[in-house]
Amino acid sequence: MTKKQTAIILFIMAAILSMTYFLNKADNKNTSAPANESQLKKENASADTSPKNDFPPKVTLVEAIESYQQEHPDTDISSIELEQSFNKWFYTIEGLDDEKEYELRVDAHSQKTSKKQVKKLDRDEKNGIKRNESKIDTSKLVALTEIGKVATENAAGEITELSLEKELSHTYWTVKVEEGLNETEVKIDAFSKDVLEIEQDD
Structure with a gap:
């Protein structure tokens, strides 16, 4: 070859x-x-x-308040928010004593606490001035299931956020209800469940 x-x-x-x-x-x-x-x-x-909107969350309002009181005994609660983050509900509870203001976040599924913040009150808020103005009688609060029911009876959609605050002599929940692009805020008396105001934002 x-x-x-x-x-x-x-x-x-x-x-x-x-x-x-x-x-x-x-x-x-x-x-x-x-x-x-x-x-x-x-x-x-x-x-x-x-995960879908699962209101009311597993941890009740009473349990969330107990978690706050364990962390900050001898204080009064001044506001409570319940809102979602990454499809999970969280309580944010604020309270105060005569000298300081406290904030605590409570996981509404596991009841774990986080984001603990403390700050001093201003001079004109100390010595019980702001405490007496802002403290909420949590023993008289209606259950969140009842508040949610009133809100959805007056606005179509799903509850996405709730906030509790005291203004003068009124303690009330502001409940956000969303359906598509429509958002409605329903203000509900926290003790009597009376609807105080309905505001729609198209």
């Missing part, structure tokens, strides 16, 4: 090996496609099962 014939044979073998390599690579792409499609379906399914 001449050198020329040997070179031709080697060239043909190299060409065959190259074709075999590219054919195998194409087959691997085709067989991996169903797996990728299956993975996408799983991801879409998991996205569809995201």
Whole structure:
């Protein structure tokens, strides 16, 4: 066999090996496609099962107040907020004594506390001045289930946020109810459940 014939044979073998390599690579792409499609379906399914609005949350208002009082005994509560963050409900409770103001966050699913803040009151707020003006009698508060029921009877949609505050002699909840792009705020007396005001923001 001449050198020329040997070179031709080697060239043909190299060409065959190259074709075999590219054919195998194409087959691997085709067989991996169903797996990728299956993975996408799983991801879409998991996205569809995201947590829904589960008002009222597992931890009750009474339990959240107890958590605050354990952290800050001998203080009075001045405001409570219940709002969602990443599809989870959290209470934010503020209170005060004669010298300082306190804030505590309570997980409404696990009752774990976090974001503990303390700050001094201004001079004109000390010695019980702000405390007497702002303190809320939590023993008379109506359950959140009742407040939520009143809110959704007066506004269509889901409850997304609640805030409790005292203004002069009135202690009331402001409840945000959302449906699509429509948001309605319903102000409800925290003791009697009377509707004080309904404000709609289209």
